Amino acid sequence: MTESTRESYDVxxxxxxxxxxxxxxxxxxxxxxxxxxxxxxxxxxTMFPYPSGDLHMGHAEVTALHDxxxxxxxxRGFEVLNPMGWDSFGLPAENAAIRNNExxxxxxxxxxxxxxxxxxRYAVSFDWSRRLHTSDPEYYRWTQWLFxxxxxxGLAYRxxxxxxxxxxxxxxxxxxxxxxxxxxxxxxxxxxxxxxxxYFKITDYAQRLLDSLEVLAPTWPDRVVTAQRxxxxxxxxxxxxxxxxxxxxxxxxxxxxxxxxxxxxATFMVVAAxxxxxxxLCAPDRRAALADYQVEVRKASDIDRLATDRxxxxxxxxxxxxxxxxxxxxxVWASDYVLADYGTGAIMAVPAHDQRDLDFxxxxxxxxxxxxxxxxxxxxxxxxxTSGDGVYVNSxxxxxxxxxxxxxxxxxxxxxxxxxxxxxxxxxxxxxxxSRQRYWGVPIPVVHCxxxxxxxVPEDELPVTLPELRGADLKPKGTSPLGAxxxxxxxxxxxxxxxxxxxxxxxxxxxxxxxxxxxxxxxHDETQAFDSEAVNRWMPADIYVGGxxxxxxxxxxxxxxxxxxxxxxxxxxxxxFAAQLNQGFVINQGKKMSKSLGNGVNLxxxxxxxxVDAVRLTLVFAGPPEDDIDWAEVSPAGSLRFLQRALRLAxxxxxxxxxxxxxxxxxxxRVTARxxxxxxxxxxxxxxxxxxxxxxxxxxxxxxxxxxxxxxxxPAVREATEVVAQLLSLVAPYTAEEMWSRLGHRPTVALSAWxxxxxxxxxxxxxxxxxxIQGKVRARLDVSPEISAADLEQAAxxxxxxxxxxxxxxxxxxxxxxxxxxxxxxx
RNA sequence: GCCCCGGUAGCCCAAUGGCAGAGGCAGAGGUCUUAAACACCUUCCAGUGUGGGUUCGAGUCCCACCCGGGGCACCA
Numbered sequence: 001m002t003e004s005t006r007e008s009y010d011v012x013x014x015x016x017x018x019x020x021x022x023x024x025x026x027x028x029x030x031x032x033x034x035x036x037x038x039x040x041x042x043x044x045x046t047m048f049p050y051p052s053g054d055l056h057m058g059h060a061e062v063t064a065l066h067d068x069x070x071x072x073x074x075x076r077g078f079e080v081l082n083p084m085g086w087d088s089f090g091l092p093a094e095n096a097a098i099r100n101n102e103x104x105x106x107x108x109x110x111x112x113x114x115x116x117x118x119x120x121r122y123a124v125s126f127d128w129s130r131r132l133h134t135s136d137p138e139y140y141r142w143t144q145w146l147f148x149x150x151x152x153x154g155l156a157y158r159x160x161x162x163x164x165x166x167x168x169x170x171x172x173x174x175x176x177x178x179x180x181x182x183x184x185x186x187x188x189x190x191x192x193x194x195x196x197x198x199y200f201k202i203t204d205y206a207q208r209l210l211d212s213l214e215v216l217a218p219t220w221p222d223r224v225v226t227a228q229r230x231x232x233x234x235x236x237x238x239x240x241x242x243x244x245x246x247x248x249x250x251x252x253x254x255x256x257x258x259x260x261x262x263x264x265x266a267t268f269m270v271v272a273a274x275x276x277x278x279x280x281l282c283a284p285d286r287r288a289a290l291a292d293y294q295v296e297v298r299k300a301s302d303i304d305r306l307a308t309d310r311x312x313x314x315x316x317x318x319x320x321x322x323x324x325x326x327x328x329x330x331x332v333w334a335s336d337y338v339l340a341d342y343g344t345g346a347i348m349a350v351p352a353h354d355q356r357d358l359d360f361x362x363x364x365x366x367x368x369x370x371x372x373x374x375x376x377x378x379x380x381x382x383x384x385x386t387s388g389d390g391v392y393v394n395s396x397x398x399x400x401x402x403x404x405x406x407x408x409x410x411x412x413x414x415x416x417x418x419x420x421x422x423x424x425x426x427x428x429x430x431x432x433x434x435s436r437q438r439y440w441g442v443p444i445p446v447v448h449c450x451x452x453x454x455x456x457v458p459e460d461e462l463p464v465t466l467p468e469l470r471g472a473d474l475k476p477k478g479t480s481p482l483g484a485x486x487x488x489x490x491x492x493x494x495x496x497x498x499x500x501x502x503x504x505x506x507x508x509x510x511x512x513x514x515x516x517x518x519x520x521x522x523x524h525d526e527t528q529a530f531d532s533e534a535v536n537r538w539m540p541a542d543i544y545v546g547g548x549x550x551x552x553x554x555x556x557x558x559x560x561x562x563x564x565x566x567x568x569x570x571x572x573x574x575x576x577f578a579a580q581l582n583q584g585f586v587i588n589q590g591k592k593m594s595k596s597l598g599n600g601v602n603l604x605x606x607x608x609x610x611x612v613d614a615v616r617l618t619l620v621f622a623g624p625p626e627d628d629i630d631w632a633e634v635s636p637a638g639s640l641r642f643l644q645r646a647l648r649l650a651x652x653x654x655x656x657x658x659x660x661x662x663x664x665x666x667x668x669x670r671v672t673a674r675x676x677x678x679x680x681x682x683x684x685x686x687x688x689x690x691x692x693x694x695x696x697x698x699x700x701x702x703x704x705x706x707x708x709x710x711x712x713x714x715p716a717v718r719e720a721t722e723v724v725a726q727l728l729s730l731v732a733p734y735t736a737e738e739m740w741s742r743l744g745h746r747p748t749v750a751l752s753a754w755x756x757x758x759x760x761x762x763x764x765x766x767x768x769x770x771x772x773i774q775g776k777v778r779a780r781l782d783v784s785p786e787i788s789a790a791d792l793e794q795a796a797x798x799x800x801x802x803x804x805x806x807x808x809x810x811x812x813x814x815x816x817x818x819x820x821x822x823x824x825x826x827x
Numbered sequence: 828g829c830c831c832c833g834g835u836a837g838c839c840c841a842a843u844g845g846c847a848g849a850g851g852c853a854g855a856g857g858u859c860u861u862a863a864a865c866a867c868c869u870u871c872c873a874g875u876g877u878g879g880g881u882u883c884g885a886g887u888c889c890c891a892c893c894c895g896g897g898g899c900a901c902c903a
Contacts, residue, residue, distance in 0.1 A: 223831060223832065224898095226832090226897090226898060228898095230829095230830070230831095231898085237903080256902095337903095339901080339902065341902095348903085349903085357903080359901090427902095621839095623839060627840090628896090633838060633839055635851075642851085644866090648866085689850085689851095692851090693849055693850035703867085770845070772845080775845090775884045813883060821846090821884095823845075
């Protein structure tokens with residue numbers, strides 16, 4: 001061993017050297033012409049970052065994992081589209097601008113440059129020619145265009161409704177952005193406000209969004225599919241019409257129920273206290289009480305509402321309703337336990353078989369009537385509602401039935417015959433509230449005209465660019481800061497030419513990210529949002545790598561957008577992401593990294609200490625991609641040692657490039673072939689950590705072959721080392737490139753072809769067959785992989801150790817699984 | 828409360844129903860070295876959360892429970 005090979009590996013010099021070469025070669029540009037000519041495409045997509053500061057460990061992990069796939073597919077002969085951009089509108093830039101008295105663009109674009117430089121150093125194989133930023137007018141012009149198209153189709157509309165309000169960020173929030181009653185971004189307790197806001201009608205797509213999950217389920221993570229199913233929240237039941245006898249006459253009120261079969265047990269009705277219906281139905285002498293109650297309800301935050309042990313409250317509206325199946329007169333109440341925006345905002349209460357109704361009945365001393373005898377204690381006495389199957393009682397035509405399905409079918413048929421109800425489906429999903437009262441976002445391209453009303457800005461006047469505001473102008477004050485730019489707000493109506501005002505809200509930044517993956521397909525097109533041909537060429541994204549925190553936010557919205565664009569005939573696919581991989585978090589010492597805990601790990605410092613390759617390798621090797629990585633439990637120093645070992649192999653190889661390998665050491669050749677074959681399966685199934693383990697194994701064996709085996713001159717050693725360089729190129733591009741170069745090849749290893757495997761090398765010469773007696777191993781036999789069952793059994797029986805163990809035993813059964821196992825059952 | 832995922836060596840993790848160990852970290856010993864670092868070699872370590880079941884055979888399949896992580900939740 002020479003002295004020089006024992007010198008430690010100067011990772012930073014290697015990085016500088018190859019970064020320059022790659023810059024010149026520009027090897028990762030996706031070529032549309034190649035795909036048109038018939039080369040198979042692969043669209044590798046990773047969730048684009050928000051430009052807050054420099055890259056952190058999370059970015060390092062997701063892009064390291066993502067790049068394994070992109071680089072693998074490139075070696076496998078695919079034309080890979082691997083774009084990167086920035087989700088560059090949003091609150092942090094705006095808050096920084098207020099703090100520093102500057103424009104949000106300053107912060108945003110400075111951070112983008114920092115992150116872009118870091119990504120380049122990090123050697124992710126992105127096609128930088130397709131880079132986009134959602135805050136560029138060239139991009140958001142088309143976000144506005146899409147909004148107008150949605151509006152034309154009736155999928156973007158304005159309504160007045162109670163909305164989620166974040167008092168900290170001074171803006172409304174979508175349902176999806178309220179987590180446990182708190183603002184997803186800042187953690188402040190969310191309150192309600194009644195405002196006129198823009199919505200996307202995502203509820204029109206609820207069923208299709210649900211149905212397609214079936215198609216996605218095999219290739220999407222379970223937790224994402226489950227989360228979306230839960231979020232869409234389909235339930236089946238019935239609409240039932242009750243006639244309410246109000247002071248102003250009879251009024252039909254429809255309730256939604258999943259248990260129409262318990263209709264005979266409905267002893268009262270409840271309407272949402274904050275719905276207009278409550279006031280409509282209310283008896284005159286109860287109106288003051290209702291108004292008082294409504295004040296109480298509005299004061300309660302979502303946090304209070306969610307408290308599980310919260311006592312039921314409500315007021316009697318002083319009117320009665322007729323139960324359509326038995327004519328019974330039941331009281332009508334208003335309460336906040338019924339939600340205004342789910343179902344019809346009114347329910348029939350069946351306290352015997354619904355715990356919430358029972359709690360309310362108990363609190364208000366309302367009657368309870370059991371209509372299903374489940375064999376459990378009677379809820380009328382225990383105040384524990386029963387919800388299972390049982391025998392129907394007190395239920396007219398249902399009496400005697402014993403299962404829910406036929407109970408529901410019978411009662412729905414009866415309601416439909418009588419014209420007082422019908423089967424119905426309901427969704428938990430609400431429309432997507434897209435208006436925001438903040439500055440740094442896409443202006444809504446609508447003007448409000450006293451004469452013409454709401455008027456779309458004509459397409460040829462897009463983009464409606466943001467007015468120049470900075471610093472204190474941006475301070476949140478409950479209405480959009482855009483309203484202060486009076487020159488901008490005051491405009492003329494595109495329809496009548498009269499004075500009009502611009503809509504001052506901006507769009508939720510999730511609108512921007514709902515279509516960026518389409519823009520990547522033709523990022524510089526100045527005439528349209530995207531070129532449909534290019535989109536049809538590349539879409540769907542074959543893999544989408546990103547964080548599970550978007551399980552119901554971005555991923556649901558992007559699916560909705562894609563389905564709408566499909567319906568508009570603009571894209572062929574109706575699902576954007578064929579497969580998905582969610583990485584875990586990088587944590588430290590068992591906890592999420594945070595400033596307050598002081599356990600943050602700085603990516604830049606790690607890269608400085610161990611180099612890009614060692615950090616990437618550590619992240620990929622740590623465990624399954626979905627698992628969290630505790631940085632305290634992994635060893636970037638160990639990764640660096642391994643990379644040095646691998647690199648040293650390349651120095652030791654002494655055969656010439658292109659040497660005929662057919663006469664090379666067969667044992668090593670077999671391992672090399674098996675490693676290549678296994679690596680392909682492992683990458684395809686996202687088991688990258690195991691793939692790395694296989695490469696380590698090959699490195700160890702090649703080392704052994706050089707030192708104590710066939711020797712450095714054997715062409716099998718070259719073959720193995722070249723495979724190491726190629727497989728390592730998926731994870732450690734600098735080291736792999738350096739190896740490739742030292743092996744006498746021209747750059748770049750990233751574009752070398754996936755190594756071919758001679759199938760003959762995958763066939764084992766002999767295998768070890770295990771002979772068990774009662775499941776215990778008694779002998780091991782070297783046999784041919786093609787051995788017949790009879791021959792294997794015979795060989796097993798002939799083995800002396802087996803014969804000794806079987807001495808005097810009665811053989812009951814022999815199980816043979818050639819060529820690997822014989823199990824002899826005695827007894 | 829309902830639903831999903833997981834629990835293998837001191838640690839991170841492998842294991843088409845067929846010998847519990849591929850790889851790594853940490854530890855121990857050794858070779859090399861004046862010594863150390865580097866490198867290389869050798870080596871210790873669990874019967875798979877608990878209890879049942881299916882099977883010739885279970886980490887793997889089924890049931891119940893415990894623990895950890897996640898989703899939904901006053902959604903009728």
